[in-house]
Amino acid sequence: MRGTKESTSTLLQYSTARRLDVVSAFRTTMFRQSCSRWRSTLSLSCLPWISGFLLCTATLLSTEFRYTQGMQVTSNGPRTIQKAEGESVTLGCSYTASPLDTGELDIEWSVISPDTTQKDQMLMTYTSGTKYVYDNHPLANGLSFAAPDPSKGDASLSIAVLSPAHSATYQCKVKKAPGVDMHKVSLVVMVKLSVPKCWVEGGELVGEAVALHCHSARGSTPLTYTWRRESAGSIPAIATQDSVTGELKISNHSHSYAGIYLCEVNNVVGAEHCRINLKANKPPNRAAVIVGTIVGSLLLILILLVLIGLLYWKLSNRHHYEKEFSNEIREDVPPPESRPVSRYTSRSASQHPQVTYSQVGGTEVNSLSEGYTHTPLSNSFTPVKCSAFEYDSKYGYAV
Template identity: 55%
Template sequence: MDDFTPKQMQHMVAKIRRHFNTAYITAVILFGFLVSFNEDVAMAMVVTSSGPQTLQKAHGDAVTLGCTYSPGPLDMGDLDIEWSVISPDTTQKDQLVPVWQVISYTGGRKYVHSNPALMTGLDFAAGNPANGDASLSISAVSAANSGIYQCKVKKAPGADMRKISLVVMERPSAPRCWVEGGEAVGGPQSLHCRSAHGTPPLAYQWKREIGGPIPSAATQESLTGELKISNHSESFVGIYTCQVSNVVGKEHCKINLRALKPPSKAGIVGGTVVGVLLLVIILLIVVWLVVYRRQPRYDKEVSNEIREDVPPPESRPTSRVSSHHRGVAYSPVGGASQLPSSSSTSFSATKYEYDSRFGYAV
């Protein structure tokens, strides 16, 4: 490469200086613009809360939606605070999203708006929201409080806002634990755990409190709450705890798993024989009681029938010697009856009839 002449060197240095001056002036102008912009921003209203944008709470919990703010020195207008619930559809533009006002503060006064279902236990967290804290508190949330809340703070000319999503869920109810399979050694077993209520997804987990961890041969399903044992043995014996949980709460139940040895075949046969013998004896006793209770009644009926069919006895032959029997006079055949004289003991004649039940006259 040929060497530059002094004249060419002077021309190149002058050109570099011109480019440097232009770049310097541009940088100074840009820096001044950025400083001026940041000063304007720093002097405007700013919502300073920095908590989570999504809150998940259980039914009945208390919650505070943070919205602290700091006005700028140029914000001289009236303070205006507004809490509202907006549509959860994030695909729509803000100006087209339906908005329901909940509570507001303007002109030094608090105003409560419509929708009583949202207003139960709802108020500003601070006594006076004009002191830099416009947070919203709800004493006991319910399903009606779920939604996207927007806090907007304005003090002309400054204004700022913040959105918080509140999700109200239901804790799992106390689960029920039970075992299927009879707990017999050598057979399949399954432990079940089920919670009747709770916002899904619900996660189930089995643990053994006594006897160490659950043997690796057992498998459990976290979504259904089932613990499967393909071949039950004494190594699985112990107290098991099932815990069901979701993002807002958890509950548990316990069960004692035993290992029962199956009965021997000789015992089963012996028990069957004894049972059959006892059944035969009971049947014989029942038959004997039925026959025994019916026999006296049968004899009495037969006796009564014989007595009723007995013919009346023949007339008694009269004695040649008259006699007196219960006021009845008997005299020889063909003789005339003699009535007692007036000096004899008086009696009255009585008429008797034959009674077949007894076989003689009464």
């Protein structure tokens, strides 16, 4: 009995809980449906107002952005321009000022320095209706504004004659307070090709390797070389050519490969060419070459021996002559000058007036007699005959 009551109580509790869950689920479902209906109704009624609000906000923001942006510099051309040397170019720079830009117009063209630590180099300016070109800059020659009046919105730069030195990055800067904007463009000046030089490496001998070379000393890289044959057919199949170095190599030359060859070199600026006549020479006889080499060597050795013998003979004769010459006594050497007359001679002369004194090799002869007589003599040596001298016991013989 007691067990029956407990089971009945458990069933009642279970049924009550089940009933409460069903009611809660129903209420939740009804609440969700009512919220969904309210959202859809609110969205349909407020959508036009929200769209209009967003559109007005975007319009105001765009207008405000346009007015605050100020000066705008544009260019329709490419950012990198390639031109050939000697041509002209126009670097585009168009600008649009804002209504808020009420200051004075200032246009500047400058060259950007590749070194960030260095200042940019000014080329040309336009301020207060006045154009000014910085003549101290090497690139200033031939610069001008493309438009007659740069204040009308066109600040493009024109360069009359290009040179390799004009290769640089240019900047166009337009200022009109408070607006300011700039535009950069790179200019690359391509150097024209010089006429190439063609030559043959090797003896152009039949059966040997022959190489044709082509080189242009001036021109902007990359350079492309192309060989072709102008006479007697096309280039031999065994020939190989290098388009970078300009070499055409024939490994086994023959008479059929002889003819006129043309080399053409190209770059982005233009093309140049040169011609060369390739010959096929018969190789020389090796036996004759060997014999000629031996004979020439022997002749050279013989000539050297003859020269050495002549040199030795000449040196020997010179030594013998100098030895004989040093032993000879030359007869035409004049005798030494006479000594001055001593007091003994004077006394002897006073006692022997008949004694005559002669100067050897001189121009005068002094005679001591009753009087003194000066007689000129010739330059040649003449013996003087003197009388016998007497012996004086006190003074001896007279001198």
